[in-house]
Amino acid sequence: MSKAGMSMDYAGEDRERVAAMRKRQVLIVEDEFVNREILKAYLEPEYEVLCADTGGKAREMIRAGFDTLSLILLDLNLPDLHGMDILRWLREDVHFSKIPVIVMTSDKESEVESLTIGAVDFITKPYPMPKVIQARVRRIIELNETRDLIRETSRDHLTGLFNREYFFHYAEQYDHFHGEEPTDAVVMDVNHFRMINERYGKAFADEVLRRIGIAVKAFVKQNGGVACRREADRFLVYCPHRADYTALAEEVTAAAGGGMKGKIRIRLGVYSGVDKAVAMEQRFDRAKSAADTIRNSYNVTVASYDDALHEKEVYAERLLDEFQEAIDQKQFLVFFQPKFDIRPEKPALCGAEALVRWKHPELGMISPGVFIPLFESNGLVRELDHYVWREAAAQIKAWKQNPGKTVPVSINVSRVDMMDPDLPEILRGLIEDNGLAYGDLHLEITESAYTQDAKQIADTVNTLRDMGFVIEMDDFGSGYSSLNMVTTLPIDVLKLDMGFVRSAFSEGGDTRMIRVIVDIARSLNVPMIAEGVETKEQMLALKELGCDIVQGYYFSRPVPANEFEAFLKA
Amino acid sequence: MLTIDALRAYGADVDDGLRRCMNNEGFYLKLVEKAAADPSFEQLREAVEGGDLGRGFELAHALKGVTANLSLTPVETPVREITELLRSRTETDYGPYLDRIAEAKQKLTALL
Known part of the structure; x- marks a missing residue:
């Protein structure tokens, strides 16, 4: 010392x-x-x-x-x-x-x-x-x-384990001296560590980390390998292959909890028998992916990186790689799903939502449920949104010429778009370049965007509204906004989260939440849209509950522009 | 008075011993005097004659280190021999060994 x-x-x-x-x-x-x-x-x-x-x-x-x-x-x-x-x-x-x-x-x-x-x-x-x-x-x-x-x-001063930089160096060195011996990459995270920090204070949280450090150190001392605290509550172990990590997970969990049984839980991800052609950090990324699959599981503490997870990652990687090419080659298709006003006796077409599809030359149709979260996680979604907006705006322009008729088309504006100071100008450009009216485009902004930076979002929304755009709050009810916030936000339409419709009409479901949200829409004096409506019964029940507009397979799935023209001409 | 020449004549590897003392003659001679006056020689005889071979080994071992460091070959040689016998607690007549050490040490003392 x-x-x-x-x-x-x-x-x-x-x-x-x-x-x-x-x-x-x-x-x-x-x-x-x-x-x-x-x-x-x-x-x-x-x-x-x-x-x-x-x-x-x-x-x-x-x-x-x-x-x-x-x-x-x-x-x-x-x-x-x-x-x-x-x-x-x-x-x-x-x-x-x-x-x-x-x-x-x-x-x-x-x-x-x-x-x-x-x-x-x-x-x-x-x-x-x-x-x-x-x-x-x-x-x-x-x-x-x-x-x-x-x-x-x-060394990490708190635990005495290696820190990140040295760990990777020593792990490489470990490989150097252990050649072809099968080796595992292990990642351990404390579940909800931030909450432990907030509830019990930093001193206690540090003590938890120190105890985990001792258990991890004891493990590598006994079994060989190297270990580190990568950051905050994440520990990495690179060690000789073993079939089962349950005992380690249990030891570390017990050590972390000290006296308080069951309050602190560890999740452990293993990339077993690592492929040594894969870069060291990536081996631990894989172990981390495995650990993340059990982030919210209470019973499972150990997860392995397996072929399925690998396939998923490789697939994701491929989609990311091919994104630009897909944009350039217009592989992304904009579909339109009609919205019907169900208040009149005979439901009437009142709008459409522009939805993106990816028609991949080799992989076929890829669900937006797969690629949207992927692109959201790294910012590519902004470029994709702009693409969809351009396509949608151009289509409205085309419909205005032939068949000479159009309905307002809603486009999705994601959270990253809302943070973009250029957003109003970009949208203005779309309108002007295509000779549209502001009312021709409705903007769907997901409720969760409002909870991030409410003040800034509200300012942006106000600017857009002043320009003449109609603002629809998408996925309403899923983002846990406070009711107080909802009443003060500038919105023109509430769009019920699809989950409410699904659960209301599944077995044993009830419609009370929908009724509550209808009441909120009423009190705000804005129409309410329900999406995901699949049957006539559902449509009638929603109408009965006071829902104004409906979108879903009952009327039509999302369709290509040329098919949508049939709705316009009807 | 102890001199380098006398030590050389006695049979000590003076050059080696001096090198170990950084060719400082005064320092070397002072240490040789100190070694010659080491009570461990007498204690070694007492221990061995009293049958305490363990203690005898410790003393012989220590003397071996000192005499070797000073390159006092005539005394170091019999000390080394008895050390090995005592290390293995060999049952033998230690008299002649002790005598040889005493004789060499006596000659060394005579140089002082």
């Missing part, structure tokens, strides 16, 4: 400063006057030399000055204690064990034994030439100081 300094108190820092100014200290533990004097003569020009002629005195001096000692030269045959016992005693203490020890011996057998107990080197008797001893002492002090420095910079 000495030179690199872990001392927390000011006294410790002072000692360090003093230590830096004076010569490094070397302790000679040797009972024979002649031997002691010879070593002293070698070392005194360069070091401050302390001497102890018994094991007892040596231990006293080490206890008092461990944080300034740079090296111990230890004779094995002392009058009171055997040098090996002193070595063992040193190794057992977290601070003392950091002081390098050179053993002095004239026995061949003791040489190996002392090295296995923890001596860094030995010097035989009769002593080699002075320059040899001086050089060895200097080199060992240097090496140890470098090691201290590396230890300081490579």
Whole structure:
């Protein structure tokens, strides 16, 4: 601990400063006057030399000055204690064990034994030439100081495990020395760690991490491998392959919880028998993907990265790779799903929602449920939205010419679009370039966007409304907005989350929530749209409940523009 | 008074011993005097004659280190021999070994 300094108190820092100014200290533990004097003569020009002629005195001096000692030269045959016992005693203490020890011996057998107990080197008797001893002492002090420095910079201070950078380095090194041996990449996360932090405070959360660190360290010590705390509550282990990680998950969970049984839960993801052609970080990304599949599961604590997950990721990767090409080649198709006003006796077409489909040349039709979340996660959705808007606007323009008639078309505006300061100008451009009226495009903004940065969203929505756009709040009821917020937001239409329709009309479902939301729409004096309506019964029930407009398979699935023309002409 | 020449004549590997003492003659001679006065020689005889071979080994072992470091070959050689016998607690007549050590040590003391 000495030179690199872990001392927390000011006294410790002072000692360090003093230590830096004076010569490094070397302790000679040797009972024979002649031997002691010879070593002293070698070392005194360069070091401050302390001497102890018994094991007892040596231990006293080490206890008092461990944080300034740079090296111990230890004779094995002392009058009171055997040098090996002193070595063992040193190794057992977290601070003392950091002081390098050179053993002095004239026995061949003791040489190996002392090295296995923890001596860094030995010097035989009769002593080699002075320059040899001086050089060895200097080199060992240097090496140890470098090691201290590396230890300081490579370790996570909270747990003592490697930090991220060094971990990946050591994991590579592990591979280097374990060649073809099957190896596993393991990721452990604490479920809802942020909540633990908030509920019990940082000190407690740190204690949880420290305990996990101890359990993880014990695991690699026993089983081999390397471990680190990657960040916050994520721990990585790279270790020899094993069939089952349940025991590790249980140990870590128990350790994390300390006394409080069952309150802290760990999820563990394993990429078993890693493919060593895959980059190291990616191996842990895979283990992490596995862990994430059980993020919300209470019963399962271990998940493996398997072929299915791999396929899914490869598929996702491919879609991302081919996104630009798909845009360029117009593989994305804009479909239109009609909306019907069900208030009159005979339902009447009153609008459409523009929906995107991906017609992939090799993979066929890809569901937006697959690619939209993917593109949302990395911002590509913005480009996709703009594409859909352009296509939709151009289509409205085309319909205006032939058949000379159109209905308002709703386009989806995602959260990232709402954060874009250029949004009003982009939309204005669409309207003007295509010669449309502002009423021709309705903007669907998902409710969850409003909960992010309500003030900014409200400002943007107001700007868009002032321009003349109709604003529909999409997925209403799913985003947990406060009712207070809803009443103050500038919106023109509420669009009921599809989930309410689905659950209301499934077995044992009830329609009370829909009734509540209809009431909200009424009190805001805006129409309510229900989507996902599949049957006549559902349509009639929604009409009965007070729903104004309906969209869904009952009337029509989303259709290509040319098919939609039939609705316009009807 | 102990001199380098006298030690050389005695049979010590003076050059080797001096090198170990960084060619400091005064320092070397001081240490040889100290070694010659080491009570361990007498204690070794007492221990071995008293049958305490374990203690005898410790003492012989220590003397071996010191005499080897100073390259006092005439005394180091018999000390090394008895150390090996004592290490394995060999049951033998240690008298002649102790005598040889005493004789060599006596000659060394005579140089002082």
